[in-house]
Amino acid sequence: MQEENKSPQSEVTKEEEIDVKAATGTASKIIIAVIILLLIVGGILAIYFFSLKPASERKMELSKHEDFMASYTAMRATGYDEFWKCVFPLATEEQANSNLKLENIIKNSISQNEEGFGKHILECLPSLKKHLDSSKEIKGPPEYSESLKELPSALEVLYSSWKILGEWFANAGERNKWDKRLDDVTEKGWGQMYVDAEKRQKSTDETMRNARRYMKFVTCSVGKTYQELGGKTGSISDVEANLVASVLGSGGICSSPEKAMERFDYIESKCVPYLTSPEPPPPDADWDFVAKKGIYYETRSLAVIAGSWEGQDGCIRAARKEKEKVMIQNLFNGWVGYKKVAKSIEDIYRNKIKELKK
Incomplete structure (x- = not known):
């Protein structure tokens, strides 16, 4: 009898409770899904926005490098x-x-x-x-x-x-000028020093002027005066022997292209002007020594200086070639x-x- 006395209202309430629970569960799932979706979208957006900064930095850096290379x-x-x-x-x-x-x-x-x-x-x-x-x-x-x-x-x-x-x-052009002067040394006998009375009368002023030019050029080139070349004896033979040794001997100016090149700049700047200047150097103590000794200087040592230096295979040409090679x-x-x-x-x-x- 008691079961028969259950009211319809109680049955409806139970059904409503079931519907509410179902609705609540569905809503929770929807909320969770929305939250997950928002997290995913947020992550994507975060990655996107974080990636924007390095990209802009790369663009700026790229521009800097391109601007530099253009300059x-x-x-x-x-x-x-x-x-x-x-x-x-x-x-x-x-x-x-x-x-x-x-x-x-x-x-x-x-x-x-x-x-x-x-x-x-x-x-x-x-x-x-x-x-x-x-x-x-x-x-x-x-x-x-x-x-x-x-x-x-x-x-x-x-x-x-x-x-x-x-x-x-x-x-x-300047080097060609002093090449010509060295030719003159050979062809016109600039090495002739007529110092005794008889030969002086036969010589001309130009001969003596050129002799002084040549003497100063020679002594400047080898770095020794005639007095120093003559040594203790001061003999003519010692002067000439020491001069030849200073040019062609072991370690001499013309002993190798390298040696010639070492001395070349000095000779060109300091010694060549004695050959090319309009006026010869005035007589000095070394010239007086030459005059006193009566040195007649023309053949062997002249060939050393003029021939060995000026020839196509000579010392000066070798020095020039070596200098150009090094430059x-x-x-x-x-x-x-x-x-x-x-x-x-x-x-x-x-x-x-x-x-x-x-």
Whole structure:
């Protein structure tokens, strides 16, 4: 009877409780799903926004490297590249990628007009000097610091090497003048010193003037006066023997091209003017010694100085060839040094751009 007395209202309440529980469970699941979805979206957005900063930084860094390379390329174009095209309009750098190739290009350039080519180099040099000066001011990202620090030094060596070579070739005309004077020494007997009364009367003033020129040139070249060459005896034979030894003996000026080159600059700057100056040097104590001893100086030692030095295979020509060889080698070394630094800058840029564009 009691079961029959259950009211319909109690049945409805139970059903409602079940519906509420079901609805609550569904709502919880929905909330959890929404939270998970929000977390996923938030994570994606976080990753996206965090990725925006490095990308912008890469873009800025890329721009810095590109701006630097644009400035560097412009500096080189109006400096080194312009200089090279000026000096060798028909030769590329690749054609001068060895010392021998560079030497051949230079020899071909001077074959027609050595002095003219030297002056041409000097006319082109301002472009290289401009590059040198600009290299001291250019700035770039930190990656280039070491190379940019080395760049001015490398360009200084290259500039100096070209300047020395240009001045050397440009001075060819002056060297030709004293070549001619050495020919005069041989052909016109500048070594003749007529000092006794009879021969003095037969000699001319010009003969004596040239004799003094030649004597000063000889003693300046070997670094000893006739009195010093004569030693303790002061005999004519000792003078001549010691003079020959000073030039051709072991360790003498003309004993090797290297030895000749060591003395060449001094002879050219200090001794040659005695041959080429309009007025001969005045008589001095050494000339008085020559006059007192009655030295007649013409044959053997004259051949040593004039023949050994001026001949095609002589001491002076050998010294000049050796000097040019060394100057061209120094130039090539300077060129290699500069190219090494320039390549390091280009390699850093290339690798950095590749890295930033990944």
